[in-house]
Amino acid sequence: xxxxxxxxxxxxxxxxxxxxxxxxxxxxxxxxxxxxxxxxxxxxxxxxxxxxxxxxxxxxxxxxxxxxxxxxxxxxxxxxxxxxxxxxxxxxxxxxxxxxxxxxxxxxxxxxxxxxxxxxxxxxxxxxxxxxxxxxxxxxxxxxxxxxxxxxxxxxxxxxxxxxxxxxx
Numbered sequence: 001x002x003x004x005x006x007x008x009x010x011x012x013x014x015x016x017x018x019x020x021x022x023x024x025x026x027x028x029x030x031x032x033x034x035x036x037x038x039x040x041x042x043x044x045x046x047x048x049x050x051x052x053x054x055x056x057x058x059x060x061x062x063x064x065x066x067x068x069x070x071x072x073x074x075x076x077x078x079x080x081x082x083x084x085x086x087x088x089x090x091x092x093x094x095x096x097x098x099x100x101x102x103x104x105x106x107x108x109x110x111x112x113x114x115x116x117x118x119x120x121x122x123x124x125x126x127x128x129x130x131x132x133x134x135x136x137x138x139x140x141x142x143x144x145x146x147x148x149x150x151x152x153x154x155x156x157x158x159x160x161x162x163x164x165x166x167x168x169x
Contacts, residue, residue: 006032006143007156008131010167014040017140020163021046027159030145035135054119058112065107069100139166 011017017040024031025046034043073096077083082090117123132139144156157168 005146006131007146007153008167008169009142009144009156009160009165010132011140011142011164012138012166013164014043014140016163016165017142018042018046020142020160020165023159023163024142024144024156029156029159030148032143032145034143035131035141037136037138037140040140052119054112054115057115058108061111062104062108066100066104068107069103070096073099 009020011020014036017034017036021031021034021043025048031047034047036043074091077092078090084090085095088095130136131143132141135141146152153168160168
């Protein structure tokens with residue numbers, strides 16, 4: 001299997017980065033990744049990245065947590081261990097609300113963290129080999145796949161000739 005190489009395009013600002021992404025997408029180049037030191041507004045739309053479904057996971061597990069917490073409290077205080085506390089009835093909904101809310105937030109938060117780690121394929125032994133040492137500081141990088149025979153370094157340089165790039169290699 002042939003090792004895939006990338007053409008590395010470096011920028012010092014996000015405006016030329018967005019322009020370059022749009023030009024490369026219009027010319028049907030395969031953008032492998034875009035690396036930036038901070039989130040760039042409009043980059044998701046320029047790369048046609050779909051919205052994440054992680055909030056849906058949070059909602060589902062939050063609702064599950066609310067149902068479980070409320071149901072458990074209702075069962076404990078009415079069936080399993082009914083006690084009269086402060087003259088309140090056994091099934092007192094207002095006293096169940098704080099615990100229900102806390103368990104909802106706990107389930108939603110933990111499930112969203114787990115979904116993010118699973119979706120991102122993050123694990124403790126991940127090794128990061130940076131393409132450019134300055135991508136965590138002030139450098140923006142586009143990686144273009146050059147596996148296609150029509151994608152060459154000269155073609156990419158020609159496409160991005162009107163944009164301020166720091167380096168194309």
